[in-house]
Each structure stands twice: as C-alpha cells, then as structure tokens.
Amino acid sequence: MSAGTKASELRELGNEELLAKLREAKEELFNLRFQAATGQLENHGRLKAVRKDIARIYTLMRERELGIETVESA
Template sequence: MKANEIKDMTVDELNSKLAELKQELFNLRFQHAVNQLENPKRLQAVKKDIARVKTFIRKQESNVQ
C-alpha cells in the first residue's frame, strides 16, 4: 500500500483498512506458527502498512482539532 493511496482516504476508511490489515497480520502470524507461510516478507510489509495507516489517522485527527 502506497502513501498516495492512503492520503485520499477518510478517517472512517482508514479505520476500516486498519482493521483489515490487523486481521491479515493475525492470519499471517497463525500461518507462520503452523509453518504454512509462503511469503515471510509479507509479515513485515503488513506491519509497515499498519504503521503507515496509523500515522495518517493521527495526522488527520490532529488537523481536525
């Protein structure tokens, strides 16, 4: 997920995307624990996406106040 895609989203869309990413991270961790994870680098990418989304949520919330 790129920063340009995130900039155009509203806070509600970002919150729903964050929930999706957290669910994906949970599933990837479960697959990793059972040794069925095909692409281990996906874990790192999802974590970075979560951080990116949280950063934009925080930025938008601070601009509103």
C-alpha cells in the same frame, strides 16, 4: 492490500475507510502470524509489508488528529 499500500493512496481515503483498511490489515497480520507459527507461511516478507501498512495508517490517523498536512515535493 497488495504488496504495500502507498501513503499517497491512503491519504485519499476518508476516516471511515482508513479504519476499515486498518481492521483488514490487522486481521491479515493475525492470519499471517498464525500461518507462520504453524509452518504454513510461504511469503515471510508479507509480514513486514502488512506491519508497515498498519504503521502508515496509524501515522495518517495521528496526522489528521493533530491537523498536520504534509506537502509532497515534486
């Protein structure tokens, strides 16, 4: 994932792809936390971006589970 994945990009993905993105983001978060603990992390803002990406993915998954569809206004 780049600096932050947009919700509109995530909405285009299927359930399996969302789960794959979630696994990738969680693994990246684990690695970033490990780097931060050992003092090797250079970009601390990336931690926040990955956490927000994970939250976006969980939100989309829950919306689909409940059958909620959002309408984006122009």
